[in-house]
Amino acid sequence: MLEDLDKMENEQIILFHTCAHNPTGQDPSHAEWKQILEVAKRKGHFCGFDNAYQGFASGDLEKDSFSLRLFANNTDRLCVFQSFAKNFGLYGERAGNISFLGSDENEALRIASRIKQIARPMYSSPPIHGARIVDIILNDPVLTKSWH
Numbered sequence: 001m002l003e004d005l006d007k008m009e010n011e012q013i014i015l016f017h018t019c020a021h022n023p024t025g026q027d028p029s030h031a032e033w034k035q036i037l038e039v040a041k042r043k044g045h046f047c048g049f050d051n052a053y054q055g056f057a058s059g060d061l062e063k064d065s066f067s068l069r070l071f072a073n074n075t076d077r078l079c080v081f082q083s084f085a086k087n088f089g090l091y092g093e094r095a096g097n098i099s100f101l102g103s104d105e106n107e108a109l110r111i112a113s114r115i116k117q118i119a120r121p122m123y124s125s126p127p128i129h130g131a132r133i134v135d136i137i138l139n140d141p142v143l144t145k146s147w148h
Helices: 002-007 030-043 063-074 105-122 129-138 141-147
Strands: 013-017 046-051 078-083 096-101
Touching: 002 030, 030 063, 046 063, 063 078, 096 105, 129 141
Parallel strands: 013 046, 046 078
Antiparallel strands: 078 096
C-alpha cells in the first residue's frame, strides 16, 4: 500500500477506513499509520476516513480513532464520513455526519458551499429519529457509558 500511495500522482484523494477495515478486517498498526501519514503528507494527498466501525475493532472508541487523530493532528486538510448505523444499530435512519478539516477559513467556506450544493437536491429535511437517539445517548453520561 505504501508503494502504491507513493507511486500515485501528487494530490490524489485517498479513502481509508479509520478502523475495522471492511472487508479485510486488517488494520494498520500505529507504526504503519505513521508511515502512511508521511507518504500522504509528502505527496500532498487529501485523505478521507470512513468511520463506520469505531468501537468494533478493539472495543474502545479512543483506540479505534488512532488513525483519524494522527492525521487530524498532523495535517490541515482531511475528511471524515461517520455513520451511526452500525455502532448505534440505526440502520435505515441515515444518522451520521461528514466533517471536513480545511487549511483556512476561505477553504472552509468553499467546502461548506459545495456540501450544501450536494446535499440540498438529495434531501431538504433528513430523517431526525436516529439523530435524536444518538443525541440523547451522547449527551447523557450514564447512557454514553452504557453504550461504550
